[in-house]
Amino acid sequence: MFYHVKQLQYNAKPTRPDPVYAKKLQEVLGGQFGEISVMMQYMFQGWNCRAEGKYKDMLLDIATEEIAHVEMLATMIAQLLDGAPAHAQDEAAKDPVVEAVLGGMNPQHAIVGGLGAKPDDSTGYPWTARYIVSSGNLLADFRANLNAESQGRLQVCRLYEMTTDPGVRDMLSFLIARDTMHQNQWMAAIEELEAPQGAIVPSTFNQEAEKQEVSYSFMNFSEGEESKSGRWANGPTLDGQATFEYDAAPKPMGQIPILQPGPAYIHGTPPEELRIQRGTGKMEPPGQG
Amino acid sequence: MFYHVKQLQYNAKPTRPDPVYAKKLQEVLGGQFGEISVMMQYMFQGWNCRAEGKYKDMLLDIATEEIAHVEMLATMIAQLLDGAPAHAQDEAAKDPVVEAVLGGMNPQHAIVGGLGAKPDDSTGYPWTARYIVSSGNLLADFRANLNAESQGRLQVCRLYEMTTDPGVRDMLSFLIARDTMHQNQWMAAIEELEAPQGAIVPSTFNQEAEKQEVSYSFMNFSEGEESKSGRWANGPTLDGQATFEYDAAPKPMGQIPILQPGPAYIHGTPPEELRIQRGTGKMEPPGQG
Amino acid sequence: MFYHVKQLQYNAKPTRPDPVYAKKLQEVLGGQFGEISVMMQYMFQGWNCRAEGKYKDMLLDIATEEIAHVEMLATMIAQLLDGAPAHAQDEAAKDPVVEAVLGGMNPQHAIVGGLGAKPDDSTGYPWTARYIVSSGNLLADFRANLNAESQGRLQVCRLYEMTTDPGVRDMLSFLIARDTMHQNQWMAAIEELEAPQGAIVPSTFNQEAEKQEVSYSFMNFSEGEESKSGRWANGPTLDGQATFEYDAAPKPMGQIPILQPGPAYIHGTPPEELRIQRGTGKMEPPGQG
Amino acid sequence: MFYHVKQLQYNAKPTRPDPVYAKKLQEVLGGQFGEISVMMQYMFQGWNCRAEGKYKDMLLDIATEEIAHVEMLATMIAQLLDGAPAHAQDEAAKDPVVEAVLGGMNPQHAIVGGLGAKPDDSTGYPWTARYIVSSGNLLADFRANLNAESQGRLQVCRLYEMTTDPGVRDMLSFLIARDTMHQNQWMAAIEELEAPQGAIVPSTFNQEAEKQEVSYSFMNFSEGEESKSGRWANGPTLDGQATFEYDAAPKPMGQIPILQPGPAYIHGTPPEELRIQRGTGKMEPPGQG
Amino acid sequence: MFYHVKQLQYNAKPTRPDPVYAKKLQEVLGGQFGEISVMMQYMFQGWNCRAEGKYKDMLLDIATEEIAHVEMLATMIAQLLDGAPAHAQDEAAKDPVVEAVLGGMNPQHAIVGGLGAKPDDSTGYPWTARYIVSSGNLLADFRANLNAESQGRLQVCRLYEMTTDPGVRDMLSFLIARDTMHQNQWMAAIEELEAPQGAIVPSTFNQEAEKQEVSYSFMNFSEGEESKSGRWANGPTLDGQATFEYDAAPKPMGQIPILQPGPAYIHGTPPEELRIQRGTGKMEPPGQG
Amino acid sequence: MFYHVKQLQYNAKPTRPDPVYAKKLQEVLGGQFGEISVMMQYMFQGWNCRAEGKYKDMLLDIATEEIAHVEMLATMIAQLLDGAPAHAQDEAAKDPVVEAVLGGMNPQHAIVGGLGAKPDDSTGYPWTARYIVSSGNLLADFRANLNAESQGRLQVCRLYEMTTDPGVRDMLSFLIARDTMHQNQWMAAIEELEAPQGAIVPSTFNQEAEKQEVSYSFMNFSEGEESKSGRWANGPTLDGQATFEYDAAPKPMGQIPILQPGPAYIHGTPPEELRIQRGTGKMEPPGQG
Known part of the structure; x- marks a missing residue:
């Protein structure tokens, strides 16, 4: 009060x-x-x-x-x-x-x-x-x-x-x-x-469960390496667990994403073949119930 | 780019x-x-x-x-x-x-x-x-x-x-x-x-221009003194310039504020005497120009 | 404080x-x-x-x-x-x-x-x-x-x-x-x-400067007159200055608004004649300075 | 329409x-x-x-x-x-x-x-x-x-x-x-x-279910008693049910709140003993499932 | 109305x-x-x-x-x-x-x-x-x-x-x-x-004043050239003024931006030499007027 | 990336x-x-x-x-x-x-x-x-x-x-x-x-399920018929399915909406008879559980 x-x-x-x-x-x-x-x-x-x-x-x-x-x-x-x-x-x-x-x-x-x-x-x-x-x-x-x-x-x-x-x-x-x-x-x-x-928030998450290969690496996504000369790319990490690495040319590690078409009742972009068949009476669109 | x-x-x-x-x-x-x-x-x-x-x-x-x-x-x-x-x-x-x-x-x-x-x-x-x-x-x-x-x-x-x-x-x-x-x-x-x-942002402001009496004092505005036992109330300050003080009963240092009435064209609360005279034809309200 | x-x-x-x-x-x-x-x-x-x-x-x-x-x-x-x-x-x-x-x-x-x-x-x-x-x-x-x-x-x-x-x-x-x-x-x-x-806010505005013909009239803009039976359409007004009127069929009192075309540097809709002359080289559009 | x-x-x-x-x-x-x-x-x-x-x-x-x-x-x-x-x-x-x-x-x-x-x-x-x-x-x-x-x-x-x-x-x-x-x-x-x-909104809530001890009391939380001289602190209440009271020095009526620590998977501030044990391998943090 | x-x-x-x-x-x-x-x-x-x-x-x-x-x-x-x-x-x-x-x-x-x-x-x-x-x-x-x-x-x-x-x-x-x-x-x-x-909004801006080299060019900023096969990269432009071009590898045309340091009264990041001189009494910070 | x-x-x-x-x-x-x-x-x-x-x-x-x-x-x-x-x-x-x-x-x-x-x-x-x-x-x-x-x-x-x-x-x-x-x-x-x-979004909704009587009719809700002279009120519709109609005096087709009173525990406006009975002790308001 x-x-x-x-x-x-x-x-x-x-x-x-x-x-x-x-x-x-x-x-x-x-x-x-x-x-x-x-x-x-x-x-x-x-x-x-x-x-x-x-x-x-x-x-x-x-x-x-x-x-x-x-x-x-x-x-x-x-x-x-x-x-x-x-x-x-x-x-x-x-x-x-x-x-x-x-x-x-x-x-x-x-x-x-x-x-x-x-x-x-x-x-x-x-x-x-x-x-x-x-x-x-x-x-x-x-x-x-x-x-x-x-x-x-x-x-x-x-x-x-x-x-x-x-x-x-x-x-x-x-x-x-x-x-x-x-x-x-x-x-x-x-x-x-x-x-x-320790310095990392939260301290209670088990670090073994994180992708430790990339936990201490500075990634240089911008042309040129001026960013290499800072404290963040040299010496021991501030949490005392490792040494800073500098990845001068980081590469993608993931998939090329391809999404599946949505269900008919969402009325998204029709699949290409359906766009072309339009008006032939062959398709069975939703919205008839 | x-x-x-x-x-x-x-x-x-x-x-x-x-x-x-x-x-x-x-x-x-x-x-x-x-x-x-x-x-x-x-x-x-x-x-x-x-x-x-x-x-x-x-x-x-x-x-x-x-x-x-x-x-x-x-x-x-x-x-x-x-x-x-x-x-x-x-x-x-x-x-x-x-x-x-x-x-x-x-x-x-x-x-x-x-x-x-x-x-x-x-x-x-x-x-x-x-x-x-x-x-x-x-x-x-x-x-x-x-x-x-x-x-x-x-x-x-x-x-x-x-x-x-x-x-x-x-x-x-x-x-x-x-x-x-x-x-x-x-x-x-x-x-x-x-x-x-140094640690204080911004470092370029002349500290002599600040009210230095209160620059390192923890003020206890909440009943009880549990807050006295923290690092923030004991030992050297983190900027290395002083020692933390604990003000157990901080007192106000400023004026009791009293604002003057606003000008007539703002149509704020009429002054008490004007509220009472209303309807007598004596007041000269704005809005006649 | x-x-x-x-x-x-x-x-x-x-x-x-x-x-x-x-x-x-x-x-x-x-x-x-x-x-x-x-x-x-x-x-x-x-x-x-x-x-x-x-x-x-x-x-x-x-x-x-x-x-x-x-x-x-x-x-x-x-x-x-x-x-x-x-x-x-x-x-x-x-x-x-x-x-x-x-x-x-x-x-x-x-x-x-x-x-x-x-x-x-x-x-x-x-x-x-x-x-x-x-x-x-x-x-x-x-x-x-x-x-x-x-x-x-x-x-x-x-x-x-x-x-x-x-x-x-x-x-x-x-x-x-x-x-x-x-x-x-x-x-x-x-x-x-x-x-x-008095009850009207603000009380200090000179009521003679308002359009007093419409200061106490309920206007019936919705078909049907159920709204006629309320206190707001009958008896003395609450500020004690008048009696409520009921305007069963309010009429517009203002002009038909016609706005003038904007200046050329605003690039609004071109005037009709300019839309038609487009491409003839006769118009002098802005944006050449 | x-x-x-x-x-x-x-x-x-x-x-x-x-x-x-x-x-x-x-x-x-x-x-x-x-x-x-x-x-x-x-x-x-x-x-x-x-x-x-x-x-x-x-x-x-x-x-x-x-x-x-x-x-x-x-x-x-x-x-x-x-x-x-x-x-x-x-x-x-x-x-x-x-x-x-x-x-x-x-x-x-x-x-x-x-x-x-x-x-x-x-x-x-x-x-x-x-x-x-x-x-x-x-x-x-x-x-x-x-x-x-x-x-x-x-x-x-x-x-x-x-x-x-x-x-x-x-x-x-x-x-x-x-x-x-x-x-x-x-x-x-x-x-x-x-x-x-009646004047109190909503009128349909059973007033016996409200904490009636404080239903008509003006509480003076600000030093000084200028607020005692208004209509809101004197005479019958506007709902016609009581008389205004003036509580010059209102006292707290509730508990001192103490919240229990959150569950581990919320990763809030670790309890004090857990903060100190860090790094000993004794704690079993979440995030291992 | x-x-x-x-x-x-x-x-x-x-x-x-x-x-x-x-x-x-x-x-x-x-x-x-x-x-x-x-x-x-x-x-x-x-x-x-x-x-x-x-x-x-x-x-x-x-x-x-x-x-x-x-x-x-x-x-x-x-x-x-x-x-x-x-x-x-x-x-x-x-x-x-x-x-x-x-x-x-x-x-x-x-x-x-x-x-x-x-x-x-x-x-x-x-x-x-x-x-x-x-x-x-x-x-x-x-x-x-x-x-x-x-x-x-x-x-x-x-x-x-x-x-x-x-x-x-x-x-x-x-x-x-x-x-x-x-x-x-x-x-x-x-x-x-x-x-x-015409189809371009606004039609009244003199197109000679725009950078016409890039007015009809599709720029491929994403690896791969799937985007080359659309109508937007082939055939006459929809305003009837040109033909779509496909720039498979667009290059930057502008400067490398370097901003000058701000004035002292903004208290931005101090220039590097000023950061180092701190505490020597040599600098004349603002905030003394 | x-x-x-x-x-x-x-x-x-x-x-x-x-x-x-x-x-x-x-x-x-x-x-x-x-x-x-x-x-x-x-x-x-x-x-x-x-x-x-x-x-x-x-x-x-x-x-x-x-x-x-x-x-x-x-x-x-x-x-x-x-x-x-x-x-x-x-x-x-x-x-x-x-x-x-x-x-x-x-x-x-x-x-x-x-x-x-x-x-x-x-x-x-x-x-x-x-x-x-x-x-x-x-x-x-x-x-x-x-x-x-x-x-x-x-x-x-x-x-x-x-x-x-x-x-x-x-x-x-x-x-x-x-x-x-x-x-x-x-x-x-x-x-x-x-x-x-086709031009109507979404094209996959079965048009038979829409209220087709009003699918191609321009409705003149504003006094005067200047709006009759535009392309939107004359000639074939842009989806190629019909001809634009001009409804000079559109009429409402729906019900006069009358909502039922809300349940007691919502404490909305009390029904008229309940407002009048107030204070007689006859009503049984919620909020007693």
């Missing part, structure tokens, strides 16, 4: 309205790697957690913090939209340059949201639950989390560069710092899980 | 049709972490790659291999759908138990696809480009790739357990082995990039 | 696993009117609220409660999935009737979620932010909220009828009771706002 | 083209509460109606009118797009300010639609059937309809303020008036249904 | 309920090529039509008929859902085979729709406006229409085979006949437009 | 960056009829092909070429984004007109993609697999393909007009030429299939 306090986790006070920047900032609120995504991802991982209690507790700690980040961003966006000259008779909006700049707004901020934040990304695309990951395997999921915090911090840093408003930058500097922590956190949690069980 | 050869990369030959399993197998073809996702993710990372050539080459090598995996899965699914008793007058379909089992099919496999594979997941939800990641920062993206291969191998292993068909298991054993390689590959590439630049 | 406590708001303890029912129960977790929808809807209305403080406070009270409802449902679903016979060699799964019943599962519960809840509805369709409403006009939004609680209680009542598990029914009886309260709550809040400002 | 007449229900004649406004106007054509939504919502409620005939007739009357509104908006948008300077060699488009203003167009209006209206909202997001509601319970659905007409009129009023074109304003004044009627209509229909059956 | 009459265009009377078939039949109501798609496609083509009047009139004729087809299907589905044993205590539902068969229902038909039709396809995926086509070029769009009627008739024929209910088959026989007409109609309209303007 | 070569199929070299045009060009990369759509459509048709080998070979030839077109467009877009003045302190970006022009960029190009192409359309909407068609009936699918190439060439021609950059125009002239070939190709393939089997 949850409780709310009125103060924000950190300040969200812009120096001046900026409705065009408000549209951009939506990315880290409702985009693929925005705060709604990490909030929901950590919540579902926590609620679904079947491992020992410290993982569930840790996941719900950070999930609960992320709701506060969503709250800060929504509050910031609503203030960036203050006083947007959206009225046709507004003096500012009559200036064609101002009008043109406002063309960069998300029109839904005025028409639909009444100058409020939306759970959407910077193109206006709505947040979707297909963004999140909760697989029941914590090592897999912590890798998803490390990725999310890496993409997220990258996007916030880019947004930091796109504004000079000190109030906005102050809030972003807080989010960037928390993402530094959260990248560290997931790396630490990954290290803790990999140590005993 | 690309060329095609007719042989599959590896065999895709089921022992017998199984339309219910065909529906399940769609997950690793067109789902969030299916082969279409990794194919498109690696392609776009390769085409957008602005780093030195070996990365672009390596990305397009693996991207090109993944098209072959999509091809194997599509071919397998089409064969699992052979002879599905979808006709109402089919003897098999008249048995209520068979009818019930067939209720577990994806109806679009017959109605829409004519017994062909679809670019959808196991619930019939279509593949969407919002699944993929290409950020222009390779360290961030290689973490996305490691996650994708972890989730992908996990799902294929689960599907392996859900069938006893030796032909299907043979094909899956190949995909599982390639995912073993691909997890190793991305771990190797990550190691190669982290060594010089 | 938010805090979490470990206990659930109310018990979520099924008597026995039931993976088919787990699929159905997803509707009120991640469907159009599920608990994620009301949680997010009330959160955004609260964060965007520009009216006096008691509304913001009330909205965040109920929003915070709704996170707890999401938590209860996710926990219930994970338990309903316990021990699902998803393994091909499981004895239970070899019985064709059991196999058929399991065909009614959501396959992603096993393959993707590892026996965990998903943020999706009962067909597996992901929750989308386009479900929610936050307009900046509280009277409009409270009507959205009353609708959401009406649809929500209706769905939970239907789900109550679809199970006999006393543990599941116990949890649902709690959610139904809260929906009773929440319907009452929004009706009360609507009454409080309508009293001073 | 349906018939069409060529005249529009009301005039749709802009004074001048305005492709940027055309983008905005798409919101009330193809957005969440646009005319396509109400057209489809009333159609499906009418076709699915199992109540007495006057409701089905009334629903199809208004549904049929709404098709005419879609027609008016599509016609208006096509004319607002007339002569858009989308050609690179167009004189107007060479002016950087004009170019900038045109950056506010929806590019699909030219590239995809050839200067025609699209069934999308103002961000270009396509209309989706998940917007509509048809539950089989008319009281629930009429609340959805009242909400739709409230949000819809609000959005049209905002769009009215965003233009000074008298032709556009004339058409919008008609739509605003019809929305006045339609809000009145649904309030009247709600009143008619609530009178005999 | 539109009018409705109460009779259906043709009978929609099933002989008995069949909720599993109701799920399947949704495909031709709300699927990619269902009746909602053609209704909306023809409507938007008609409303956006800038060609001479007979085309607009014809498009709105058929669009208006398609609303009646949607109505017939929705009515049929609602009746197929009559008496579905969705109640847990229903005798029929206690039989495990019946329970299993009902697992093939769309659960939303009961929980969300209250035994009503939904605007979704047979997997429960909602109809989306991205299905439709209205380009402003009638020849292009009539090809889209011919395709839609071809896919549509194919799907209805398949559904015809999947039932033995004479009432359902009677209705489908009507829809199949209308699709026969509509395929003929669009072929006729295409013939009428192609005759004067 | 597939191989990659480093050279592009044709040059993709813009003369100068143009981030606003980059947004527009996304339409033919990731839009409904962009290159991803045709690539995936031809791939799935090829993999699912159950007809003789030359069709499968031909489909995979063109599918493989389309991957190269996706590659060219992605490469072009990345270069058009070079040097976009997205930094707040960039001199160029401080000019309000430049700022306004940049408002026409897709913000995700900078924030999410790091100046890389995205698999989305020109509004930022992601590519979805619901765009593609693979029905198992080649005649149906070749019509889909002819439509796709017609819409595609139309869109590329429009984009050609919207730029004056000779490098961009050079690449587009190649794509336009290939679309000329591909329209010819699908027309040729259609001709080859129609000759033996």
